[in-house]
Structure formats: C-alpha cells, structure tokens
Amino acid sequence: MRTLLIYPEFPKTFWSYEKILELINRKVLLPPLGLVTVAALLPQSWEMKLVDRNVREVTAADWDWAELVVISGMIVQKADMAEQIARAKARGLPVAVGGPFASSTPDAPELELADFKVLDEGEITLPLFVEALERGDTSGRFTANGEKPDVTSTPVPRFDLLELDAYSEMSVQFSRGCPFNCEFCDIIVLYGRKPRTKTPEQLVAELQCLYELGWRRSVFLVDDNFIGNKRNVKLLLPALRQWQIEHGYPFSFATEASVDLAADQELMDQMVECRFESVFLGIETPDAASLETARKLQNTRSSLEESVEKITASGLRVMAGFIVGFDGEQRGAGNRIVEFVTRTGIPHAMMGMLQALPNTAMWTRLEQEGRLIQDSAAAKGxxxxxxxNFVPTRPIRDIASEYMEAFAALYEPHAYIERVYHYFLKLPPQRYRQIRQENSPSVQTSSSERGISWIDLRALAIVVWRQGIRRSTRWRFWRALLGMALHNPARFTGFVSILAHNEHFLEYRGIVRREIEEQLALLPPEPPETARVTAEPVLVPN
Ligand code: SF4
Structure with missing residues (x-):
C-alpha cells in the first residue's frame, strides 16, 4: 500500500520562530513525531512517504503516487487539515485521520470528508484500521474505548521518513500522561493521569537511530510532564548519561516538567549530567487564587520564585508558560506576570489567554454554565x-489589553536583553563538559561545539548588525556581550543564541497587538456590570 502521510500546516504562533529559523537556515522547529510513530506502527511492508506541509507542498507527483492518505494534527492545524482532506478526496483517494484534534472532536466539520477516523492512541487503533482495510472496508471509526496502551512495545519512530535538515530540533517521547489534574488540560483527557513510560532501552534505541541517521543537534522530549513518573525517569537517566558519554554527548536535551522538579535535587542533577539544557514549566500565573481555581495545586505548594531559582541554579534554563483570564482573576494579572518574569529573569515566557479545550473538565463546566463561545476566533484554532473562547468573569477587553501590554513589556527589546543577561549570569557552567572530559578526553566535541559554520557566522552577523549597530539597543547589547564574556564565558554561546530570539519577539509583539485588536473590534459592546458572570466558579467534579 503506497501511503502518503501528511502533516498539516501550522499558523504563525509564539513557537513558530520564523525569524530564528530563517537565521539558522531551518524551516521548522520540530518534526511531526506522532506521524513518524504512526508510520512505525503501520505494516512495514507498506511503502510510505511523509510530507510535512510546514516544510514543503504536497506535489502532484505525491498525489499521483499515493493509494492511501493518512493525516494527523492538532486543533491549531485544523484549517489545513480540512484542506488536505478535501484535496485527497478530490483525487478519489481514501483518507484516514487521527491525532489529538480528531481524537478530541471526531465529529468536527473539518473531518467530515475523511473515510477513516483512527482515534486515540495508535498502538490500539491502528491495528484495527489495518484489519478493516484488509477486509475491504471503505470507512470506519476506531476508538480505544478508554483503554490506554502500554508503550513499552511501541516501535522506534520512522525518523528516516523526515527531511532532517529542515528541522531545528528533533523530538522523542518517553512518557504519556500526567498525574496532576489541571482543569484546563487536555493531556490528562487524551493520555490519562497514570503516566506510562517507555523503557530506557527503547529511548536509547531511538537516540541511536537518530545518531545513525546523522542527527547531531538538540532533542526535545515532548512529554507533557517528563517527571510525571519520577521512578521511571530515574531509571532512564543513568542509561541516557551512559549513552551520551559513550557517544561524546552528541545531543542536548530540552523537555517540559511540572514545577515540583525543583523539589528533587537528585533528579535535576541527573538531568544536567545527561545534558538537559532547558526545561519548560507551566507556571501559568503567580496568583495563588487563580492556580487554585484552575486546580493547579502543585504550583501552590512552594514558592514559584524559589522553584525557578533552584532549577536555574542546577544548570537548567527555565522557559515558562503563563495564562491570563482565569475565573475570579483580579485586575492587574498581566502586570503581575511581568513582575514575576522580571524578578526571576526567565528569558522565554510564553503567554496566552485561557482557552477551554474540548472534553476538558473546564470545557464541561463552562458548557454547563452556558459560557462557551463556540463561534469565537479560538474555535477556529x-x-x-x-x-x-468563553465568557470570562471580568471584562474581556480588560483581559485582552492586559495581555497585550504584558507581552509588549516582556519583549521590549532593551528589557529582553537586560533580563537574559542577568539570567545567564546565574547559570552555572555545563556539568556535562567536565564529565565528558573525565570519561573520554580524546572524544570529539559535538558538531554544535566543534566550530562555527558559515550559517552561524551569518546569523551572528545579522544579530550584531540589527541589535548591536542599527537599533537603539546597541549600547545595552555590547555591554551585555562584554559582561557575559568576562563574568560567565562558559555560557557565552548560549547567551548569544537566546539574544538572537529578540528578532522573533520583536516581530511577534506586532502580531499579538494587531491580531487581538482585530478580534476586539468585532466584539459586541461589553454587558453592564450586573449582567456579568459571577466571580465564583462552579466546579464540576471529574
Ligand atoms: S501539570 Fe501540565 S500536563 Fe499535567 S495536568 Fe497540569 S497542565 Fe496538564
């Protein structure tokens, strides 16, 4: 069966980093890990081709070659998903859809034309789909009926189907699921609250496969909470460390984790020794009342500021996500986030307005309260x-304007340089370098450290030209560069690469303001104070 796997296009988001990718001559940040996992779960006798629409178009030759089309994506990709389904159907090809968007909303109008809906986790439903095809079925819907597969037999993803040069980072997955219970989270709906992990051997085999394919850059562990099953993570990390030592530490790692990482020094040390360089934390807000409303209780158990400090002092660069718009939120939430980020110095703070995702506890509650706005812009992705995408408990215009102001303040180019500078001064030297030196003094350094390529030189020249010469940031830029070279030279390269992200944020600041103002202009007038939703949310037990 000649199978064409298509990954739909993403709209421009905080994470799309076009300006940075342009600088380093890459097309996309991360590859479609779900789709290459699907490819590994399908019969290996099938011929397969993968087109990531964020990398290239599906050509006429691709369509002519295909006998079956498989499309998988997230809610944010649904517009392009619908378009690709329609294009395949116009050519008379059978189409199967799956992935997070199809699994959470299988009856969405965007998926109407698809013949097969292969929902939930592929380890269970893909074999059912293959059986159906072999029987000659021309349509079907396959669900796991609440069952969560053991991932210890999931095969190594078909990384060979990817155009590796197009990606800035590669992704692998160790675990699925998270033990926490955040009200807005769809991960626990899709993957459950009992984290299931692969074995250390499986993950090492995936890294070995990437290594043999020639990959030598960063690897992102896409787990929504890498430390959800601490026992198994602590079994993985020694194996990962050993593999890194034996191969001269070719990969740096990044991942996402819950804030309670800060309470486990042993775990942070193990991660740093494996060459984990950054970790994304869902901090959401420094407002304790909002965290309680969102049931993000793990973030209220100790000081968030101290947690960030501890993780940073261990050698992991913190990235963090923040949200405004929680029920009962007090005026000034955006500003309190800016103050928190400024105090902790977190270089990359992602912000968004709260969204109710289908089938989450929050979605159910808001639906019962009659507060969902189904035709909102958010409903489009x-x-x-x-x-x-729901009626908040305070004026939506206040939330939106606080959000715009906060984003603009966080990524004001001078403030950004200042924040990144002070943050990088606090990062200790990378521990893995010492371990590598002790274990294999003759081993070659990884390609990212070996020397400066012409792409790096070109990127550096552009950053220096823009931030150090052309813009008003020039004095701050040169002072920061000199300060870093003098006071923390071990972190100089990382510092410059994070400074380069200013190029993306500068552009994205304008996008945020423009897109939000456009949506606000379409809103009906704010209802009078008395007609607004009560600030007391009614929680629905799940
Ligand atoms: S900690 Fe993160 S992954 Fe876990 S439930 Fe909360 S939002 Fe979801």
Whole structure:
C-alpha cells in the first residue's frame, strides 16, 4: 500500500520562530513525531512517504503516487487539515485521520470528508484500521474505548521518513500522561493521569537511530510532564548519561516538567549530567487564587520564585508558560506576570489567554454554565493571540489589553536583553563538559561545539548588525556581550543564541497587538456590570 502521510500546516504562533529559523537556515522547529510513530506502527511492508506541509507542498507527483492518505494534527492545524482532506478526496483517494484534534472532536466539520477516523492512541487503533482495510472496508471509526496502551512495545519512530535538515530540533517521547489534574488540560483527557513510560532501552534505541541517521543537534522530549513518573525517569537517566558519554554527548536535551522538579535535587542533577539544557514549566500565573481555581495545586505548594531559582541554579534554563483570564482573576494579572518574569529573569515566557479545550473538565463546566463561545476566533484554532473562547468573569477587553501590554513589556527589546543577561549570569557552567572530559578526553566535541559554520557566522552577523549597530539597543547589547564574556564565558554561546530570539519577539509583539485588536473590534459592546458572570466558579467534579 503506497501511503502518503501528511502533516498539516501550522499558523504563525509564539513557537513558530520564523525569524530564528530563517537565521539558522531551518524551516521548522520540530518534526511531526506522532506521524513518524504512526508510520512505525503501520505494516512495514507498506511503502510510505511523509510530507510535512510546514516544510514543503504536497506535489502532484505525491498525489499521483499515493493509494492511501493518512493525516494527523492538532486543533491549531485544523484549517489545513480540512484542506488536505478535501484535496485527497478530490483525487478519489481514501483518507484516514487521527491525532489529538480528531481524537478530541471526531465529529468536527473539518473531518467530515475523511473515510477513516483512527482515534486515540495508535498502538490500539491502528491495528484495527489495518484489519478493516484488509477486509475491504471503505470507512470506519476506531476508538480505544478508554483503554490506554502500554508503550513499552511501541516501535522506534520512522525518523528516516523526515527531511532532517529542515528541522531545528528533533523530538522523542518517553512518557504519556500526567498525574496532576489541571482543569484546563487536555493531556490528562487524551493520555490519562497514570503516566506510562517507555523503557530506557527503547529511548536509547531511538537516540541511536537518530545518531545513525546523522542527527547531531538538540532533542526535545515532548512529554507533557517528563517527571510525571519520577521512578521511571530515574531509571532512564543513568542509561541516557551512559549513552551520551559513550557517544561524546552528541545531543542536548530540552523537555517540559511540572514545577515540583525543583523539589528533587537528585533528579535535576541527573538531568544536567545527561545534558538537559532547558526545561519548560507551566507556571501559568503567580496568583495563588487563580492556580487554585484552575486546580493547579502543585504550583501552590512552594514558592514559584524559589522553584525557578533552584532549577536555574542546577544548570537548567527555565522557559515558562503563563495564562491570563482565569475565573475570579483580579485586575492587574498581566502586570503581575511581568513582575514575576522580571524578578526571576526567565528569558522565554510564553503567554496566552485561557482557552477551554474540548472534553476538558473546564470545557464541561463552562458548557454547563452556558459560557462557551463556540463561534469565537479560538474555535477556529487555539493560538496565543486568540481571545478567550468563553465568557470570562471580568471584562474581556480588560483581559485582552492586559495581555497585550504584558507581552509588549516582556519583549521590549532593551528589557529582553537586560533580563537574559542577568539570567545567564546565574547559570552555572555545563556539568556535562567536565564529565565528558573525565570519561573520554580524546572524544570529539559535538558538531554544535566543534566550530562555527558559515550559517552561524551569518546569523551572528545579522544579530550584531540589527541589535548591536542599527537599533537603539546597541549600547545595552555590547555591554551585555562584554559582561557575559568576562563574568560567565562558559555560557557565552548560549547567551548569544537566546539574544538572537529578540528578532522573533520583536516581530511577534506586532502580531499579538494587531491580531487581538482585530478580534476586539468585532466584539459586541461589553454587558453592564450586573449582567456579568459571577466571580465564583462552579466546579464540576471529574
Ligand atoms: S501539570 Fe501540565 S500536563 Fe499535567 S495536568 Fe497540569 S497542565 Fe496538564
């Protein structure tokens, strides 16, 4: 069976980093890990081709070659998903859809033309789909009926189907699911609250495969909470460390974790020794009342500021996500986030307005309260510039304007340089370098450290020209560069690469303001104070 796997296009988001990718000559940040996993789960006797629409178009030759089309994507990709389904159907090809968007909303109008809906986790439903095809079925819907597969037999993803040069980072997955219970989270709906992990051997085999394919850059562990199953993570990390030592530490790692990482020094040390360089934390807000409303209780158990400090002092660069628009939120939430980020110095703080995702506890509650706005811009695809897709407990214009102001303040180019500078001064030297030196003094450094390529030189020249010469940031830029070279030279390269992100944020600041103002202009007038929703949310037990 000649199978064409298509990954739909993403709209521009905070994470799309076009300006940075342009600088480093890459097309996309991360590859479609779900789709290459699907490819590994399908019969290996099938011929397969993968087109990531964020990398290239599907050509006429691709369509002519295909006998079956498989499309998978997230809610944010649904517009392009619908378009690709329609294009395949116009050529008379059978289409199967799956992935997070199809699994959470299988009856969405965007998926109407698809013949097969292969929902939930592929380890269970893909074999059912293959059986159906073999029987000669021409349509079907396959669900896991609440069952969560053991991922210890999931095969190594078909990384060979990817155009590796197009990606800035590669992705692998160790675990699925998270033990926490945040009200807005769809991860626990899709993957459950009992984190299931692969074995250390499986993950090492995936890294080995990437290594043999020639990959030598960063690897992102896409787990929504890498430390959800701490026991198994602590079994993985020694194996990962050993593999890195034996191969001269070819990969740096990044991942997402819950804030309670800060309470486990042993775990942070193990991660740093494996060459984990950054970790994304869902901080959401420094407002304790909002965290309680969102049931993000793990973030209220100790000081968030101290947690960020501890993780940073261990050698992991913190990235963090923040949200405005929680029920009962007090005026000034955006500003309190800016103050928190400024105090902690977190270089990359992603912000968004709260969105209710289908089938989450929050969605159910808001539906019962009659507060969902189904035809909102957000219903067309969740993005950082979408207004809330429900009626909030305070004026939506206040939330949106606080959000715009906060984003503009966080990424004001002078403030950004200052924040990144002070943050990088606090990062200790990378521990893995010492371990590598002790274990294999003769081993070659990884390609990212070996020397400066012409692409790096070109990127550096552009950044220096823009931030150090052309713009008003020039004095701050040169002072910061000199300060870093003098006071923390071990972190100089990383510092410059994070400074380069200013190019993206500068552009994205304008996008945020423009897109939000456009949506606000379409809103009906704010209802009078008395007609607004009560600030007391009614929580629905799940
Ligand atoms: S900690 Fe993160 S992944 Fe876990 S439930 Fe909360 S939002 Fe979801």
């Amino acid at each position: 969740v993005n950082q510039t979408n207004l809330l």
